[in-house]
Amino acid sequence: MKIRVHVSLKPGVLDPQGRAVHHALEGLGFAGVDDVRVGRLIELDVADDTSDAALTEMCEKLLANTVIENFRIEKVA
Amino acid sequence: MAFRAAVITFPGSNCDRDMAVAIERASGSAPLRVWHADAELPERLDFIALPGGFSYGDYLRSGAMAANSPVMRGVKEQAERGVPVLGVCNGFQVLTEAGLLPGALMRNASQNFICRTVALTVENSQSLFTGGYDQGQTIRIPVAHHDGNYFADEDTLDRLEGEGRVAFRYAENCNGSRRDIAGVLNAAGNVLGMMPHPERAVDTAHGGTDGLALFEGAMRTLADA
Numbered sequence: 001m002k003i004r005v006h007v008s009l010k011p012g013v014l015d016p017q018g019r020a021v022h023h024a025l026e027g028l029g030f031a032g033v034d035d036v037r038v039g040r041l042i043e044l045d046v047a048d049d050t051s052d053a054a055l056t057e058m059c060e061k062l063l064a065n066t067v068i069e070n071f072r073i074e075k076v077a
Numbered sequence: 078m079a080f081r082a083a084v085i086t087f088p089g090s091n092c093d094r095d096m097a098v099a100i101e102r103a104s105g106s107a108p109l110r111v112w113h114a115d116a117e118l119p120e121r122l123d124f125i126a127l128p129g130g131f132s133y134g135d136y137l138r139s140g141a142m143a144a145n146s147p148v149m150r151g152v153k154e155q156a157e158r159g160v161p162v163l164g165v166c167n168g169f170q171v172l173t174e175a176g177l178l179p180g181a182l183m184r185n186a187s188q189n190f191i192c193r194t195v196a197l198t199v200e201n202s203q204s205l206f207t208g209g210y211d212q213g214q215t216i217r218i219p220v221a222h223h224d225g226n227y228f229a230d231e232d233t234l235d236r237l238e239g240e241g242r243v244a245f246r247y248a249e250n251c252n253g254s255r256r257d258i259a260g261v262l263n264a265a266g267n268v269l270g271m272m273p274h275p276e277r278a279v280d281t282a283h284g285g286t287d288g289l290a291l292f293e294g295a296m297r298t299l300a301d302a
Contacts, residue, residue, distance in 0.1 A: 013228060014253065016188050062145060065138055065174065067181040068228055 001048045002076040003055060007064045008039035080296060082108035082124035085152065087132035087143045092165065092276060096128040099276035103292035111148060118151030123299055124161050125152055127168030129221070129274060139182060139224040140170030149175055161205055161295065162268045166222055169260075169270030178263055178270045179237065180229035185222070186253025192221040194285065196248035197259050197273060201241045204262055206269045209294020215248060216287040218273035225272040227254035227261075237261055244269055 009015050015037050022036040042063055046055070055073050064071040082100045086093045093110070101107045108126070109119055118125075133142035143149070149171070156162045156177055164172040172178045185191060194217050199210040210216065229237070234256055237243055245260035252272070260271030275288030 013183070014186065014226075016184050016186050016226075016253070020188055062137070062141065065141070065181055067173070067179075068183060 001046050001050060003044040003046055003050075004074040004076055005042040005044065005055075005059055005063050006039060006072040006074065007042065007059075007069050008071075009037060010068060010070050013068050080104035080106040080123050080299075081119075081121060082106070082126065083111045083119060083122050084108045084126045084128060085111050085113060085148055086128070087113040087130070087146060087167075087171075089132045089134055090128050090130035090167065092129035092167075092274065095274075095276045096126045096165065099279045099288065099292050100124065100126060102279055103289065104296045113143065113146040113148050116147040116150075118148055118155060122155060122160050124163070124295070125155060127152070127162070127164040127171050128276075129166030129168060132167055132171065135224070138170075138174065140167060140172075140174040143167075143171045144174035144176075153177065156263075156268050159265065159267050161299065163206060163295075164268075164270040165274055165276065166220075166225075166272055169272055170224060172268060172270040177268050178261055179233050180227055180255075180261065182222075182224045182272070183226040183228050183253075184224055185226050185251075190221075190223045191225070191251050192219075193251075194219045194278075195251055195273065197245045198248055200243045200246050201262070203241070204244055204266050204269065205298050206262075206291055206295045207244055208298045209290030209292075216290075217278070217285050218275055218288055219277045219283075220251060220273045221277075222252070222272055225252040225254065227252075227258045227272070229255060234258075240264065242266075245271055245273070 017038045018036040059071040202212040242262040246257040275291040278285045278288030
């Protein structure tokens, strides 16, 4: 089973990287970009019987730092 | 009895030797050197130090991999029993990732790696680690980090300040840290994490010796206990 874990900074947490990318887009002449947030995509290939609880635990224990990050688990196939 | 300290080395630690030298200079005893994969941390330790560096190449997040390495189980157990634990720079990141200290260290607000000596204010001179300083004293300690931007939510920050758990603040905020926080204590006061490197300021050849008072103060407090 293919899993995608999307990790993103929580709203309200300053994202210096996103801000730098935002500036760079403006520098390239792209208008109308209001905000940029940079996150992380982690792809897992796990056994088909892996439970949702186990996936959530993987995210909470390692893949995301829940002090500053949110995560979303997507089952691809 | 000889002072029994341990310095933990992770793959990518690079301040472990400096930390060992600083502890030996203050205590008179060379600390034990412990490798991250050692499942058993030596017992009867008086002091545990997690050094700076780039453990596991900062993969995933700074300190995230080291926080889950075998030796950290022992560090957590001993910390919960009251053994003093000092984490500097990457060691501070490991302590937050391991849940031994609140908050997180994020990328510096400037996006730049910062390597220079900064002024710190001693916010709490009553802790186990800061007895060598006066309350409100300004000290000069080197920083060298990319991810030193301390973050915690407002409630946590209020609690840390209310409980005297902010040990050090930057006199001038160099990295975007919330409320200029450079070092924090756990609730019991036996775990300190700080981004600046006191072990890099223990000899006049370093350009300053303000860091030595941290080690000497802690060793003195522990010897008197």
